[in-house]
Amino acid sequence: MKEKVTLIVFSGEMDKALAAFNIALGAASMGMEVTIFFTFWGLNVIKKNQGPLKSRGVMRKMLNFMNRGGSKRLPLSRFHMFGLGKWMMGKLMRNAKFPSLDEMIALAHGAGVKFVACTTTMGMMGVSKEAFIPEVDSFAGVATYLEKANEGKINLFV
Amino acid sequence: MKEKVTLIVFSGEMDKALAAFNIALGAASMGMEVTIFFTFWGLNVIKKNQGPLKSRGVMRKMLNFMNRGGSKRLPLSRFHMFGLGKWMMGKLMRNAKFPSLDEMIALAHGAGVKFVACTTTMGMMGVSKEAFIPEVDSFAGVATYLEKANEGKINLFV
Amino acid sequence: MKEKVTLIVFSGEMDKALAAFNIALGAASMGMEVTIFFTFWGLNVIKKNQGPLKSRGVMRKMLNFMNRGGSKRLPLSRFHMFGLGKWMMGKLMRNAKFPSLDEMIALAHGAGVKFVACTTTMGMMGVSKEAFIPEVDSFAGVATYLEKANEGKINLFV
Numbered sequence: 001m002k003e004k005v006t007l008i009v010f011s012g013e014m015d016k017a018l019a020a021f022n023i024a025l026g027a028a029s030m031g032m033e034v035t036i037f038f039t040f041w042g043l044n045v046i047k048k049n050q051g052p053l054k055s056r057g058v059m060r061k062m063l064n065f066m067n068r069g070g071s072k073r074l075p076l077s078r079f080h081m082f083g084l085g086k087w088m089m090g091k092l093m094r095n096a097k098f099p100s101l102d103e104m105i106a107l108a109h110g111a112g113v114k115f116v117a118c119t120t121t122m123g124m125m126g127v128s129k130e131a132f133i134p135e136v137d138s139f140a141g142v143a144t145y146l147e148k149a150n151e152g153k154i155n156l157f158v
Numbered sequence: 159m160k161e162k163v164t165l166i167v168f169s170g171e172m173d174k175a176l177a178a179f180n181i182a183l184g185a186a187s188m189g190m191e192v193t194i195f196f197t198f199w200g201l202n203v204i205k206k207n208q209g210p211l212k213s214r215g216v217m218r219k220m221l222n223f224m225n226r227g228g229s230k231r232l233p234l235s236r237f238h239m240f241g242l243g244k245w246m247m248g249k250l251m252r253n254a255k256f257p258s259l260d261e262m263i264a265l266a267h268g269a270g271v272k273f274v275a276c277t278t279t280m281g282m283m284g285v286s287k288e289a290f291i292p293e294v295d296s297f298a299g300v301a302t303y304l305e306k307a308n309e310g311k312i313n314l315f316v
Numbered sequence: 317m318k319e320k321v322t323l324i325v326f327s328g329e330m331d332k333a334l335a336a337f338n339i340a341l342g343a344a345s346m347g348m349e350v351t352i353f354f355t356f357w358g359l360n361v362i363k364k365n366q367g368p369l370k371s372r373g374v375m376r377k378m379l380n381f382m383n384r385g386g387s388k389r390l391p392l393s394r395f396h397m398f399g400l401g402k403w404m405m406g407k408l409m410r411n412a413k414f415p416s417l418d419e420m421i422a423l424a425h426g427a428g429v430k431f432v433a434c435t436t437t438m439g440m441m442g443v444s445k446e447a448f449i450p451e452v453d454s455f456a457g458v459a460t461y462l463e464k465a466n467e468g469k470i471n472l473f474v
Contacts, residue, residue, distance in 0.1 A: 003466055008314070010177055012236070015356055019326055019473075022436065026458030040173055041236055057253075059246050066237055078328070078357055079382055088375050095373075096440045120180065124254045142184030149312045150161055154465045156324070156473040157177075157314040166472070168335055170394070198331055199394055215411075217404050224395055278338065282412045300342030307470045308319055315335075315472040 003032045004152025008145065011158055012041030012067075014074040014086060014101060020158045021104040027154070028111035036108075037145045039118035042158075044069030046105070046115060047131050060126035067125075071101045071133075109135040116140050161190045162310025166303065169316060170199030170225075172232035172244060172259060178316045179262040185312070186269035194266075195303045197276035200316075202227030204263070204273055205289050218284035225283070229259045229291075267293040274298050319348045320468025324461065327474060328357030328383075330390040330402060330417060336474045337420040343470070344427035352424075353461045355434035358474075360385030362421070362431060363447050376442035383441070387417045387449075425451040432456050 005027040009020050024034045038046050047069035055064045079085035093100065099107060109115065115136045122128070122139070129139060138144075149155045163185040167178050182192045196204050205227035213222045237243035251258065257265060267273065273294045280286070280297070287297060296302075307313045321343040325336050340350045354362050363385035371380045395401035409416060415423060425431070431452045438444070438455070445455060454460075465471045 005462075008177075010174065010316075016326065019324075019356060022458055023462070027462055030459060030462060032462070040177060059249060063237075063246060063250065079379075088379060091375060092379065092440055092442070098436075098440050120256075124250055124256050126250070142180055143188060146163075146181070146185055146188060146190070146312070153311060153469060154462070154471050155312050155314065156471060157316050158326075158473050166335075168332065168474075198335060217407060221395075221404060221408065278414075282408055282414050284408070300338055301346060304321075304339070304343050304346060304348070304470070311469060313470050313472060315474050 005034045005154040006149040007036045008157045009038050009042035012044035013077040017045045024113045035114040037116045055126045163192045163312040164307040165194045166315045167196045167200035170202035171235040175203045182271045193272040195274045198279050213284045321350045321470040322465040323352045324473045325354050325358035328360035329393040333361045340429045351430040353432045356437050371442045
């Protein structure tokens with residue numbers, strides 16, 4: 001029986017997403033079963049970087065314009081400095097031969113990490129399934145999260 | 159034997175509180191026993207929306223004026239924009255027939271979710287028991303939290 | 317067999333660090349085995365307050381200048397107000413006879429809490445072992461974290 005790790009990614013910030021994916025990749029490489037639930041601002045991590053914005057209603061359009069998302073658009077939680085801090089962090093990561101968030105998403109998907117998008121926040125924010133990258137395995141609510149989380153010992157809210 | 163879920167709500171932000179209550183309500187509806195410990199800024203979530211501010215000392219008065227709290231006063235962690243972002247979020251939630259934080263607090267209390275206020279932060283910030291909504295079940299410190307958390311598998315810090 | 321508590325301190329903010337150390341101290345005093353993994357901005361919590369900044373490369377120098385760290389330099393996550401809010405919080409803590417973060421670090425170390433610094437972020441940010449306080453017990457990556465976390469029920473991401 002495999003050990004299970006379940007992560008909630010609530011935050012839409014690059015540094016927190018990197019931490020979550022680092023844990024997910026580590027756990028997957030140790031043979032654990034990993035599921036990541038993306039909710040609220042965390043949905044931004046798994047939104048497509050390209051493509052048109054489709055939302056119904058003026059307010060949703062405004063929200064989804066500001067809150068565009070996509071792994072390449074996430075701000076840092078500190079020292080973002082209108083993008084300068086983020087650019088520096090990206091450069092430091094490349095210098096240290098550290099994979100980018102994009103590469104970590106691909107690696108995690110390849111290692112069998114499951115990506116679940118939270119349908120409750122999708123409904124609230126007016127985000128449709130087409131907004132997400134193809135690596136997303138399923139769309140579900142809190143009940144699915146709780147069942148999964150209850151099977152493992154490592155449950156983190158990032 | 160019931161499964162147990164224990165949440166620490168450290169953050170005083172509306173979006174994080176919504177996430178915590180969504181998990182709490184989901185777990186309660188699945189028959190799990192849920193306890194939420196409100197600490198630090200999280201105490202704001204369960205403060206009364208009405209009533210006078212009573213604190214001893216100038217500095218505590220200042221802190222409790224800025225950090226007034228109450229479920230209707232919580233900022234968003236992102237895009238708060240002096241209240242505009244929060245107002246938009248409230249409207250999107252109503253459009254999506256999503257309960258407000260106030261309604262979720264009532265629903266959670268009705269579903270048997272236990273609310274515990276952290277006495278350590280209350281002492282530090284000079285907040286008295288009268289500052290809280292009547293749904294708060296008890297006042298306790300970290301030892302109570304740890305005993306509860308140790309009985310379950312789902313333990314999150316929000 | 318001792319119960320185990322494993323905390324990830326990702327945040328470099330004073331209030332979150334206080335919450336983590338409060339939990340760690342409580343758990344240690346109840347006879348639990350506590351390990352704290354400091355990663356990303358959380359490395360700042362266990363950096364020395366004194367001493368020169370040594371980093372290779374201009375960008376790392378800039379990052380480590382801005383992101384200097386040390387338990388006395390951590391900002392508050394809310395109401396920092398260029399240091400005023402933090403000064404007020406420090407004063408309230410002393411008035412309430414609450415130990416400072418510095419004192420909590422010493423108390424935790426004395427109570428057997430293990431401090432682990434994340435080597436992955438150290439490499440990325442160009443922080444060397446000499447930057448840390450002597451209370452740090454070891455330097456390790458995510459695999460060590462996961463092994464530890466898997467032995468206990470209380471695992472939090474702060």
